[in-house]
Amino acid sequence: MTQTILTVDDSRTMRDMLRMALAEAGYNVLQAEDGVHGLEVLQTATPDVIVTDINMPKMDGFGLIEAVRKDSRYRRVPILVLTTESDAAKKLRAKEAGATGWIVKPFEPTKLIAAIRRVAA
Amino acid sequence: MTVDTMAAIRQTFFQECEEQLSEMEMGLLAMDEGAADSETVNAVFRAVHSIKGGAGAFKLTALVQFAHTFETALDHVRSGKLAPTADVMKPMLRAADVLADLVEASRDGRDIDESSYASIAADVKALTATNEEDEVEEAIDFQPSVIDFEMPAIATEPEAPPMHEYHVRFAPRPELYANANEAALIIRELSRLGSVEVTCDATAVPTLDAIEAEGAYLAWDIKLSSEQPIEAVREVFEFVDGEAEINISTDGQPGVSDADIAALLAMALGGSSGSESEASAAEVSNPEPEAAASQSEPQPETSAEPAATPEPAHQTAQTVESPKAAAVPNQTTIRVEFDRVDRLINLVGELVINQAMLSQRVVEANLAGSSSIVIGLEELEQLTREIQESVMAIRAQPVKPLFQRMSRIVREVADATGKQVRLKTDGEATEVDKTVVERLAEPLTHMIRNAVDHGIESPEARIAAGKPPEGTVRLSAAHRSGRIVIEISDDGAGIDRPKVRASAIKKGLISPDVQLSDNDIDNLLFLPGFSTAATISSISGRGVGMDVVKRSIVAHRDFFTAWTRFDVLDELATNSRGP
Structure with a gap:
């Protein structure tokens, strides 16, 4: 069955890159522009994996992860955070918030897909 | 991704950069x-972070580096380590200009x-x-979790790579499952590296009444035969580092790498099993201390409580609806x-002319008497008029x-002349035809x-x-009675x-005996070749200033009258010269 990925990023460039890479790999892609929007999308869909940026307006990635983990419907959905370089501090914080793993920006499509495969059933 | 899609995303990136630069400047x-x-x-x-991120995707190195420097300084302000005083903001604003230049240069x-x-x-x-x-x-605090997971380029190895035998002990803790990782998926991923032999260790499973629904009781011993180096094996466990006991060891098979031997030696020296020996093994096997140590390093003592974070900015971002955000409604837009x-x-425009001609024809054909035609x-x-306005x-x-x-111009000229000047703007939301804005x-x-x-x-x-x-210096825009x-x-x-008068006489623009009102003198400023500056600087004094202003405005005035009734000249004459 086609897996659905929800990407949450305020940068249109990044959204486009994620959409292209994921669609090319055969995933169904849902997109949101910030954490609040991401939670709204979750009201109507249950993605197999969430890929989220950290720095976003309204609700950042940490906030989104915490909100998702608190919701019994979605707490088992794997969440990958997008971080620039190997920002260890951000990874650690994301982990504490409940992130499943991370993807380093700028990402190679193959790395992105590999990371998703590693967490998606 | 194809070249075409990358080019399209590149375009999006630069469009977005413009918005981000604008937001940054504001x-x-x-x-x-x-x-x-x-x-x-x-x-x-x-905004700066986003520019950096996108620039990285397109390998715009100079832009990435400068954005990174800038971002670091901004991060200090954000976290309260640096106060946004005038001394701090001045270089920041100049950095913003440089960033804009770099974006433009990268785009072109x-x-x-x-x-x-x-x-x-x-x-x-x-x-x-x-x-x-x-x-x-x-x-130093965060070093333990930095992992260098660059995969060695397998393709460059000339001959069939040697086989490694890995023994992996993998014992997830409840956190691993709580963060939505899955032991089975990790073992599946491991199996992609080579052939695996998995033994489940269920000895830790308690009696039924003592089982916690969200506990983690199973552990696995995995034997992996793979051509991949130990880094590839570690990468599989990258996400669950700190959420499980992970112990990777290698058997000395013919053809193991030096690093593996070093790791093995360290294993032997370090004692039997357990996470400590593995950590030291990793350190020996990898010259980069950063990249080592990642395995089975216990998670630092941090509860899931976000309040413990050193970055309070994130919390405010989540909870505080800022006045700015409220003031700018999130309108849906499309790019055309x-x-x-x-x-x-x-x-x-053609439609308007056609409609006027049609009206004329109706009059000429003496059909004006027919009221239904007139009403139509x-x-x-x-x-037609409404369509025209909407368009x-x-x-x-x-x-x-x-x-x-303009705020950048003010900064540059102020810097060059040693003056302290602030530009105050008003009515920035005033909408003007795009072509007028450009001109x-x-x-x-x-x-x-x-x-x-x-x-x-x-x-x-x-x-x-x-x-x-x-x-x-004040700069304002406003709609005033249709203008x-x-x-x-x-x-x-x-x-x-x-001084203006004397200067004009000296340059032979007017004769010495002519009588001029204040208003006339002011208009001298707009004469070509007029300048009062004693010396020519790079900024002004060449006498090509105000006449350009006048020419551009007069040139565009007629052109724009039809659409916007744009008229700036009169206002310039009465408002440009300060109180």
């Missing part, structure tokens, strides 16, 4: 005025000589230099090529980006330069005159009319 100016809340600082940081495929902005980069770097100790501490809008506008025509006329509204744009460019840039630049160069006095002269040392009025004023010394 935020920085607010910070400079001390009017910035934490969300504003966050927004500026995000040009290179910018790094030396041209090296001093600004150094100034920005210096802002965070005092905090270096903190940085080092932080770096300018050509399409232009074509539509031309077509509507009136309705058509009304509709023109598509091309209307706020003057904000234009005003932001306003040149005259406005001249006016602003003049205001700073000629209008505003040096700080010393201002203090002597009982004024604050910092001068103010768009752009006003520029300054709190400088005003026009020195005797």
Whole structure:
């Protein structure tokens, strides 16, 4: 069955890159522009994996992860955070918030897909 | 991804950069005025961060590096380590200009000589230099979880790579499952590296009544035969590092790498099993201390409580609905090529003419007596007018980006002349036809330069005159009775009319005995070749200033009258010369 990925990023460039890479790999892609929007999308869909940026307006990635983990419907959905370089501090914080793993920006499509495969059933 | 899609995304990136640069500039100016809340600082940081992220994807190295320097300084402001004082904001604003230049150069495929902005980069770097100790501490704090997971390029190995035998002990803790990782998926991933033999260790499973639903009781011993180096094996466990006991060891098979032997030696020296020995093994096997140690390092003692974070900015970002965000409603927009809008506008122009001709024909054909035709025509006329207005509204744009460019001009001229000047803008949301906005840039630049160069006095002269040392140039836009009025004023010394008159006589622009009203003298400023500056500077004094202003405005006035009834000239004549 086609897996659905929800990407949450305020940068249109990044959204486009994620959409292209994921669609090319055969995933169904849902997109949101910030954490609040991401939670709204979750009201109507249950993605197999969430890929989220950290720095976003309204609700950042940490906030989104915490909100998702608190919701019994979605707490088992794997969440990958997008971080620039190997920002260890951000990874650690994301982990504490409940992130499943991370993807380093700028990402190679193959790395992105590999990371998703590693967490998606 | 194909070349085409990358090119399309590249275009999106630069469009987005423009928006982010604009947001950044607006935020920085607010910070400079001390009017910035934490969300504003966050927004500026995000804008620069986003530019850096996108630039990285397109390998725009110079842009990435500078954005990184800038972002680091902004992060210090965001986290409260650096106060946005005037001394801090000045280099920040200059850095914003450099960033804009770098974005533009990257977009056009040009290179910018790094030396041209090296001093600004150094100034920005210096802002965070005092905090270096903190940085080092932080770096040490977080080192354990940094993982270098660059896969070695297998393709470059000439012959069949040697096989490794790995023994992996994998015992997940409840956190692993709580973060939605799955032991089975990790074992599946491991199986992609080679052949695996998995043994489940269920000895830790308690009796049924003692089982916790969300506990983690199973462990696995995995034998992996793989051509992949140990780094590839570690990478599989990258996400669950700290959420499980992970112990990777290798057997000395023929053809193991030096690193593996070193790891093995370390294993032997370090004692039996357990996470400690593995950590030391990893350190020996990898020359980069950063990349080592990642395995089975216990998670630092941090509860899931976000309040423990050193970055309070994130919390505010989540909970505080900032006034700025509230003021700018999130409107849905689409991007349309300018050509399409232009074509539509031309077509509507044709429609208007056609409709007028039709009315004329009806009169000529003596059909005006037929009331149903007249009513129909009136309705058509009304509709045509509404269509025309709506279409023109598509091309209307706020003057904000234009005003932001002017703020840069003020900074540059102020720096070059040693003056202290602040640009205050008003009515930035005023919408003007896009083509007008573009054509306003040149005259406005001249006016602003003049205001700073000629209008505003040096700080010393201002203090002597009982004024604050910092001068103010005001730039405002407003709709006034169907016109768009752009006003520029300054709190400088005003026009020195005797000097203007004397200068004009000296240059032979007027004869010495002519009688001139104040208004006439003021208009001399707009004569070609007029200049009062004693010496020619790079900023002004060549006498190509105000006449350009006048020409651009007069040239465009007729052109734009039909659409916007644009009229700036009268306003310039009465408002450009300060109180």
